[in-house]
Amino acid sequence: MNAISPTLAKMHGRKVTVHYGSKQALFDVDLDVPERMVTALIGPSGCGKSTFLRCLNRMNDVIDGCKVGGEITLDGQDIYDPKLDVVMLRARIGMVFQKPNPFPKSIYDNVAYGPRIHGMAGTKGELDEIVRGSLEKAGLWKEVKERLDQPGTGLSGGQQQRLCIARAIAVSPEVILMDEPCSALDPIATAKIEELIDELRENFTIVIVTHSMQQAARVSQKTAFFHLGQLIEWGDTEQIFTSPKDERTQGYITGRFG
Amino acid sequence: MDHARLKRPDLSEARIRGRYAAERRFRFYGQFAVGLAIAMLGVLLFSVCSKGYSAFYRAEIALDIMLDPAVITPDGKSDADTLASADYQGLVKEALKAQFPEVTSRGDRKNLFNLVSNGAGNSVRQAVLADPGLIGSTQRIWVVAADDMDMLAKGFIKRDLPESERVVSDTQIGWYDKLDAAGQLRTAFNAVFLSAGDSREPEQAGILGALMGSIFTMLVTVLLALPLGVMSAIYLEEFAPKNRVTEIIEVNINNLAAVPSIVFGLLGLAVLLGVFGLPRSAPLVGGMVLALMTLPTIIIATRAALKAVPPSIREAAYGIGASPLQVVSHHVLPLATPGIMTGAIIGLARALGESAPLLMIGMVAFIVDVPHWPTDPATVLPVQIYLWADSPERAFIEKTSAGIMVLLAFLISMNAIAIFVRRKFERRW
Ligand SMILES: Nc1ncnc2c1ncn2[C@@H]1O[C@H](COP(=O)(O)OP(=O)(O)OP(=O)(O)O)[C@@H](O)[C@H]1O
Ligand SMILES: [Mg+2]
Numbered sequence: 206m207n208a209i210s211p212t213l214a215k216m217h218g219r220k221v222t223v224h225y226g227s228k229q230a231l232f233d234v235d236l237d238v239p240e241r242m243v244t245a246l247i248g249p250s251g252c253g254k255s256t257f258l259r260c261l262n263r264m265n266d267v268i269d270g271c272k273v274g275g276e277i278t279l280d281g282q283d284i285y286d287p288k289l290d291v292v293m294l295r296a297r298i299g300m301v302f303q304k305p306n307p308f309p310k311s312i313y314d315n316v317a318y319g320p321r322i323h324g325m326a327g328t329k330g331e332l333d334e335i336v337r338g339s340l341e342k343a344g345l346w347k348e349v350k351e352r353l354d355q356p357g358t359g360l361s362g363g364q365q366q367r368l369c370i371a372r373a374i375a376v377s378p379e380v381i382l383m384d385e386p387c388s389a390l391d392p393i394a395t396a397k398i399e400e401l402i403d404e405l406r407e408n409f410t411i412v413i414v415t416h417s418m419q420q421a422a423r424v425s426q427k428t429a430f431f432h433l434g435q436l437i438e439w440g441d442t443e444q445i446f447t448s449p450k451d452e453r454t455q456g457y458i459t460g461r462f463g
Numbered sequence: 464m465d466h467a468r469l470k471r472p473d474l475s476e477a478r479i480r481g482r483y484a485a486e487r488r489f490r491f492y493g494q495f496a497v498g499l500a501i502a503m504l505g506v507l508l509f510s511v512c513s514k515g516y517s518a519f520y521r522a523e524i525a526l527d528i529m530l531d532p533a534v535i536t537p538d539g540k541s542d543a544d545t546l547a548s549a550d551y552q553g554l555v556k557e558a559l560k561a562q563f564p565e566v567t568s569r570g571d572r573k574n575l576f577n578l579v580s581n582g583a584g585n586s587v588r589q590a591v592l593a594d595p596g597l598i599g600s601t602q603r604i605w606v607v608a609a610d611d612m613d614m615l616a617k618g619f620i621k622r623d624l625p626e627s628e629r630v631v632s633d634t635q636i637g638w639y640d641k642l643d644a645a646g647q648l649r650t651a652f653n654a655v656f657l658s659a660g661d662s663r664e665p666e667q668a669g670i671l672g673a674l675m676g677s678i679f680t681m682l683v684t685v686l687l688a689l690p691l692g693v694m695s696a697i698y699l700e701e702f703a704p705k706n707r708v709t710e711i712i713e714v715n716i717n718n719l720a721a722v723p724s725i726v727f728g729l730l731g732l733a734v735l736l737g738v739f740g741l742p743r744s745a746p747l748v749g750g751m752v753l754a755l756m757t758l759p760t761i762i763i764a765t766r767a768a769l770k771a772v773p774p775s776i777r778e779a780a781y782g783i784g785a786s787p788l789q790v791v792s793h794h795v796l797p798l799a800t801p802g803i804m805t806g807a808i809i810g811l812a813r814a815l816g817e818s819a820p821l822l823m824i825g826m827v828a829f830i831v832d833v834p835h836w837p838t839d840p841a842t843v844l845p846v847q848i849y850l851w852a853d854s855p856e857r858a859f860i861e862k863t864s865a866g867i868m869v870l871l872a873f874l875i876s877m878n879a880i881a882i883f884v885r886r887k888f889e890r891r892w
Contacts, residue, residue: 267781269705296784306775308794318793319783369779376783 248431299378305365307357343371363394515864551584665858676841683750692761728820764806
């Protein structure tokens with residue numbers, strides 16, 4: 206395996222298993238997420254990509270009957286340590302969901318919500334700065350600067366998704382998890398978000414789930430292929446796409462099954 | 464592909480016409496149902512208002528009253544206490560005697576005095592207290608007529624009935640007509656109805672006591688049931704682990720919502736009065752009993768409203784590191800508020816109209832004083848309406864309907880508040 210030395214990785218997963226009730230969804234997944242890179246999770250529907258992604262910021266805690274086993278660390282610290290505060294963890298690991306889900310509040314309040322609850326801005330001016338900066342980074346500022354007080358739900362689907370990205374980066378997380386962020390978007394909006402991901406890579410560690418091989422190839426440096434709850438293969442994106450070791454990977458990326 | 468075998472939708476005229484006809488029929492049923500409901504509501508409102516509006520005015524008789532210092536200030540002192548406790552009713556009677564000098568026999572005099580209310584002296588007292596300088600002079604003062612005269616003035620007593628079948632005698636009608644002819648009779652706004660407590664005398668009975676009782680009771684109910692109900696629902700829905708215990712609690716809450724209200728009254732009697740020794744007939748206890756009754760409704764409605772908030776909003780908030788409490792208070796609760804308000808208003812409207820459980824804790828007593836505090840003895844609007852409906856005097860019939868009008872007005876204002884709150888939060892975008 207094309208293993209990265211543990212010190213370089215932002216997050217480690219070791220023997221990660223997930224059960225939904227009695228049904229096991231993930232089997233002993235070992236995956237490292239390198240810092241300041243984009244890691245793409247690919248695989249056929251139902252193979253456990255979202256499940257793994259949600260393990261990384263403990264969003265599975267919210268689901269009844271979901272049990273996570275194994276070890277996941279962030280900067281060497283076990284994130285499933287009972288002493289660790291989940292709220293602080295989620296402030297460090299942001300998430301963007303498949304379906305845009307802005308709060309039914311104004312565009313401004315959507316972005317300002319995270320900084321507010323985490324006490325990141327002392328003054329209104331500072332908060333304005335954070336909101337503006339996040340919207341700029343998300344490539345949405347020009348489109349919404351005139352109507353920050355209007356509802357976030359009144360934006361188009363692509364704009365809403367970029368608003369959700371702005372909302373996630375407003376709290377300056379160290380890692381951003383994205384679950385099929387472009388699945389509801391047209392090619393132009395998708396291109397914008399891919400561009401954005403490429404820029405965000407400078408400051409953030411990104412894990413993205415995608416169904417598009419092209420997208421994985423375009424935006425990611427590392428790719429992991431999941432199949433039936435198992436991590437089949439992972440490594441440099443180029444290597445996965447040009448010379449996969451496992452024939453299931455080969456089959457999936459060439460479109461023979463999935 | 465075998466095109467002959469391919470089944471296509473049936474696009475025939477007949478099917479389309481059939482569908483349109485079905486839709487028209489359905490619309491008609493709906494409109495008919497709504498129309499019927501509105502008509503019934505209209506009939507109800509009309510019958511209540513047409514019977515009740517007359518309670519808001521009353522007959523008054525003007526008498527030339529000699530404000531005799533010997534009666535008002537017998538020992539020469541004119542302090543407020545003396546002035547307030549003088550026998551003004553006696554002065555009213557003297558004035559009646561002076562107006563009808565021909566009435567001399569004891570029986571006739573009694574009938575004559577019955578033209579005015581037992582409380583007629585109050586108007587005189589007010590006049591004297593307002594201006595003690597009037598003492599010693601003769602003043603024309605409007606005093607309250609007796610309820611029978613009031614009924615006569617409003618036309619509820621039929622003059623053409625044989626004398627033995629009506630409550631007023633021919634002689635009394637004669638006096639009444641004389642006063643009327645002399646311009647000494649009028650109908651005026653009945654302030655007493657809105658400013659006094661109950662009374663055995665219809666013309667002195669007011670709704671304020673019961674209204675205040677209802678307000679205090681509802682206040683206690685809202686203050687207890689709304690926070691408790693919403694908190695329990697939030698805990699059960701958002702925080703409690705889903706296990707056998709919470710399942711049993713849930714089933715029992717649903718069962719509680721169906722318990723007949725009188726059972727809650729028995730509970731209040733046994734526990735609140737019996738064990739904790741809280742005062743009888745008090746809105747405090749009534750409010751607690753009604754809060755118990757309303758609690759399940761509010762819990763069920765709140766849980767439904769919380770469930771209806773899309774999970775994506777919760778995920779979004781959790782995803783940027785909101786704590787469970789922040790998720791609930793910043794996002795879920797505001798979105799659920801309209802639903803919670805609807806549930807609360809259904810529960811409270813039921814509580815407002817409830818009388819059975821309140822009978823059990825003594826809120827059915829005859830109480831003259833207007834309550835000023837939730838522990839003062841009181842009754843509530845529905846019980847008051849029942850008490851009046853049960854009274855034999857003709858004049859209580861209009862009071863009954865007027866009481867219902869006040870109850871409806873209370874209900875409507877309570878709803879208006881809830882609708883206002885709901886509107887405020889309903890901007891879901
Ligand atoms: N909340 C849940 N309760 C029970 N089973 C679940 C739950 N969420 C996911 N699963 C199951 O876990 C397995 C993995 O699901 P997951 O959502 O991770 O798949 P995925 O790879 O993200 O698929 P997709 O590409 O379609 O989004 C599936 O078999 C799914 O049915
Ligand atoms: Mg998924």
